[in-house]
Amino acid sequence: MNVSYWEKKSFFGLQDLIVVGSGIVGLSAAIHFKTKYPQKKVLIIERGIIPQGASTKNAGFACIGSAGELLSDLVNDDETTVFSLVERRKRGLDLLRATLGDKAICYEPLGGYELFENEDKYAKIAQKIDYLNKSLSEITGNKSTFSSADSEINDFGFKGIQHLIKNNCEGQIDTGKMMLALEACAQKLGVQLLYGCSIKNVIQNSKISGVVLENGMSIESNKVLVCTNGFAKDLLPELDVVPARAQVLVTSRIENLKIKGSFHFDEGYYYFRNIDDRILFGGGRNLDFKGERTNEFGNTPIIMNRLKQMLDELILPNQKYSIDHVWSGIMAFGENKNPIVKQVESNIFCAVRLGGMGVAIGSLVGQEAVELMLDNV
Numbered sequence: 311m312n313v314s315y316w317e318k319k320s321f322f323g324l325q326d327l328i329v330v331g332s333g334i335v336g337l338s339a340a341i342h343f344k345t346k347y348p349q350k351k352v353l354i355i356e357r358g359i360i361p362q363g364a365s366t367k368n369a370g371f372a373c374i375g376s377a378g379e380l381l382s383d384l385v386n387d388d389e390t391t392v393f394s395l396v397e398r399r400k401r402g403l404d405l406l407r408a409t410l411g412d413k414a415i416c417y418e419p420l421g422g423y424e425l426f427e428n429e430d431k432y433a434k435i436a437q438k439i440d441y442l443n444k445s446l447s448e449i450t451g452n453k454s455t456f457s458s459a460d461s462e463i464n465d466f467g468f469k470g471i472q473h474l475i476k477n478n479c480e481g482q483i484d485t486g487k488m489m490l491a492l493e494a495c496a497q498k499l500g501v502q503l504l505y506g507c508s509i510k511n512v513i514q515n516s517k518i519s520g521v522v523l524e525n526g527m528s529i530e531s532n533k534v535l536v537c538t539n540g541f542a543k544d545l546l547p548e549l550d551v552v553p554a555r556a557q558v559l560v561t562s563r564i565e566n567l568k569i570k571g572s573f574h575f576d577e578g579y580y581y582f583r584n585i586d587d588r589i590l591f592g593g594g595r596n597l598d599f600k601g602e603r604t605n606e607f608g609n610t611p612i613i614m615n616r617l618k619q620m621l622d623e624l625i626l627p628n629q630k631y632s633i634d635h636v637w638s639g640i641m642a643f644g645e646n647k648n649p650i651v652k653q654v655e656s657n658i659f660c661a662v663r664l665g666g667m668g669v670a671i672g673s674l675v676g677q678e679a680v681e682l683m684l685d686n687v
C-alpha cells in the first residue's frame with residue numbers, strides 16, 4: 311500500500327491499544343481506556359462503514375432479566391451465578407446511562423413485560439415472585455423488581471394474553487442514538503476510528519503485536535482487544551462462540567397506539583416494543599435454530615411470516631398497519647450466558663459473546679476487558 315510518511319506517523323503508527331469492532335463493547339472499552347490514559351493512542355477498527363454488529367441492529371431493550379428467564383436459569387445454575395449476571399447487567403446499564411446521559415440515548419423507564427398465554431406457565435412463575443424480589447432487592451434497589459401487571463392487559467389491547475409480569479427496573483433506549491452518542495464520546499476523548507476496514511488477523515510474536523488488515527497492511531499495537539461478538543471465531547477460532555441471527559420488523563405508524571414499553575414472550579424468543587408510534591417486533595429464531603445459526607444477514611419467509619401472523623393475531627388485533635422495514639442482526643451465544651472476557655495471548659485480549667442482552671451489560675464488559683488488560687501489563 312502506498313502510505314506516506316505523514317499517514318504512517320499519524321494514522322498507522324504504533325498504537326497503545328487497538329480495538330477490533332466498534333459495537334457497544336468496543337466503544338465502551340476505548341472510552342474507558344482513553345479516560346484513564348488521555349495521552350495514549352487508541353484506535354478502533356471496524357469493518358462496516360458504520361458498526362455492523364448487533365449494537366446498531368438490536369431492539370433497544372434496556373433489560374436485566376425477566377422472572378421467567380431467571381427461574382429457568384436457576385434450574386441449571388446456582389443463585390450466585392444467576393444473580394451476579396443480573397447485577398452485572400444492572401451495573402452496565404447504570405454505567406451506560408451515567409456515561410451518555412438518559413437524554414442522549416432516549417432512555418425511558420417504561421418497564422419490561424413478560425406475556426403469558428398459558429395459565430399453568432404463569433402460575434409456576436407467579437408463586438416465586440416474592441422470592442425473586444427478595445433476592446434482587448439489593449441489586450436493583452427496588453423491593454418490587456417484579457409485579458403483576460394484569461390490570462394493564464386491556465389497556466394495551468392484546469388478544470389471548472392471560473397474564474403480564476412487569477420488571478419495574480427495565481426500560482428502553484433509542485439504539486441508533488446510543489451508538490451515535492458512544493461514538494461521539496469516544497471521538498471527543500481522542501479515540502481514532504477507522505471504518506470500512508476489515509481485520510484479517512490479530513498477530514502476536516516475540517517482537518510485535520498488532521493486526522493485519524484485509525489489504526495486507528499491518529498496524530502494530532502494544533495491546534489488541536477483539537470485540538467482534540458474533541464474528542469472533544473469524545479471528546479467534548478457539549473461542550466458544552456460536553453466532554445466532556435475529557430477524558426484526560418495524561410497522562408503519564399506528565394511530566393511537568396503546569402499547570408502551572418492552573414486551574417479550576415464549577421464553578424471550580419473541581419481543582416487541584413501541585418506537586415512534588410504531589411496533590418493532592423481532593424473534594422467532596426457535597422456528598429454525600439450525601438455519602439461524604449463522605453470521606450471514608438475511609430474512610426468511612418462515613420467520614417473517616410468523617412474526618406478521620403474531621402481530622395480526624396477538625399484538626395488534628383489528629388494527630390497521632403495514633410492515634415498513636425489516637432487517638436482521640447477529641448475536642453470539644455459547645455454553646453459558648456469561649460474556650467471554652479473557653486474555654488470549656500476552657498482548658491479545660477479547661470481550662465477546664454478549665448473548666441477547668448486551669445493551670445493559672455491554673458497557674461494563676468493555677470496562678472489565680480494559681481492567682483485565684491493565685492487570686496483565
Ligand SMILES: Cc1cc2nc3c(=O)[nH]c(=O)nc-3n(C[C@H](O)[C@H](O)[C@H](O)COP(=O)(O)OP(=O)(O)OC[C@H]3O[C@@H](n4cnc5c(N)ncnc54)[C@H](O)[C@@H]3O)c2cc1C
Nearest residue numbers: 331333334335362363364365368369371509639667668669
Ligand atoms: C436483532 C437483535 C435484537 C437485539 N435486541 C436486544 C435488546 O433489545 N436488548 C439487549 O440488551 N440486547 C439486544 N441484542 C443483543 C445486543 O445487541 C448485543 O449483545 C450487543 O450489541 C453486542 O455488542 P458487541 O459490541 O459485543 O458486538 P457487536 O455490536 O456485534 O459489534 C461487533 C463489531 O465487530 C465488527 N467486526 C466483526 N468482525 C470484524 C473484523 N474482522 N474486522 C473489523 N471489525 C469486525 C462488526 O462489524 C461489529 O460492528 C439484540 C441483538 C440483535 C441482533
